[in-house]
Amino acid sequence: MQFGDINVTLKNHVAIVEIQRPPYNFFDVALIEDLADAFDAMDAETDCRALVLAAQGKAFCAGANFSSGPSVLEQSDGKGRNPLYVAAVRLFSNKKPVVGAIQGAAIGGGLGLALVPDFRVTCPDASFGANFSKLGFHPGFGLTHTLPAIIGQQKAALMFYTGRRIKGEQAYEWGLADILTSADQVRAEAIALAQEIAGNAPLAVVSVRATMRQGLTEMLHAVTDHEASEQDWQRLTEDFKEGVASVAERRPGNFKGK
Template sequence: MSITQKGDVHVSTDGHVTVLEIRRPPNNFFDLDLIRDLSSLVEALDEDSDCRAILLASEGKAFCAGADFQRRPAELAGAVEDRNPLYSEAVRLFHNRKPIVAAVQGPAIGGGLGLSLVADFRVAAPEARFGANFVKLGIHPGFGLTHTLPRVIGVQKAQWMFMTGRRLTGEEAAAVGLVDLLVPADRLRAEAMALAQEIAEGAPLAVQSTRATLRRGLADAVQAQTDHEFVEQKWLARTEDHREGIRAVAERRPGRFVAR
């Protein structure tokens, strides 16, 4: 693929591995444009026979801190669509055929955690943080996380993360199976690339076929789950608790919720 940049996503190659690097430092907040650009790129790479694996990475202190609720706090409350366009783009990501390794150097929070779970494998540094902090924002989980997180770490551990909003360190995430390989920060990109290269050494058609079997029905399940998540998010976005949650997170304090 000859593209070297699409929006805020930089594209490079190393052998049969294509690197997609999000460049919105320091927090790498996502929006519809970013997820659309990523989904378009992975679709193009599905048709590129030279690409046998993808390394998903980001520039800055965070892998992806999710949506920026401070800039667009009313987006969900004003939504009238039956289906969130952003989630439709996320589903496109789950339809891709090439294996993905994510290099997680810092926070992967909320939808950023969801983005990391698009990948088949997560390589992380101890400084990484994984959080599904939706209840602290007074909102329902999204990005298909209510399907993808239990699929990776089990229902009980996923419920624990969702209900508490607690952030896991790199070590804690590795202990529950959310991280596949924990490496020092200065070796993160190299080790993630080494894993992607190891995958790319396999017979590409066999790798893709095996992956498709293991992920059979995943994209359809994410579509159904994001439809439900969006319904819940729309009414919760109109509550006092959601407005308080946004303030509380911004002010780094516990929320004073009133169940309204």
């Protein structure tokens, strides 16, 4: 099955949902909406019991595609909500377990996407970064809730304030990843974990997952509304323009606080 740049294959009760925008898999609103459509389709597919979220190419997802225009960031109405985050919350609202195969960089909103799965498999060469402060921009994609929920408030603050990247081994030590393996085994290990989950009673798995994630969708609606409202005014600042330019040019930002 194909949903735009998202391919889905289903075998042995496990759906491999693959992002196909190599090498960096930059996202825009359309990609996240297509991904949410794929997740919805697998929720409706009785033969699917677990999903693996994977990506082609060098990176898992290197962040937003700013070259696609301001629609990546702009709100759709005056309520602090934009279509990107509406689609993002849909991803967190799916019913079936998801294992992430994080074979490369997961940066910015790409880190937010990497935190959609229940579990993450990664390798030493992968990197995880919340580089929003380097862009002159507030974190989004629900990260201000999901990241501290996984690694703790202190470590999340360190990643947000510095914008630094951490490698796969440190991600594993911090609990950001659940399995550390070699780069060529990331997807295979993710599939193996998904198959282990799929071997259990599906109604029980879906039920306990819903219990453990109770209130998450409502929380993320509120969180992404706040993130979007902060991003809305910050994207108009000189610092944001400088941040995007400096990251693209791989140089330190020259920020003015304006």
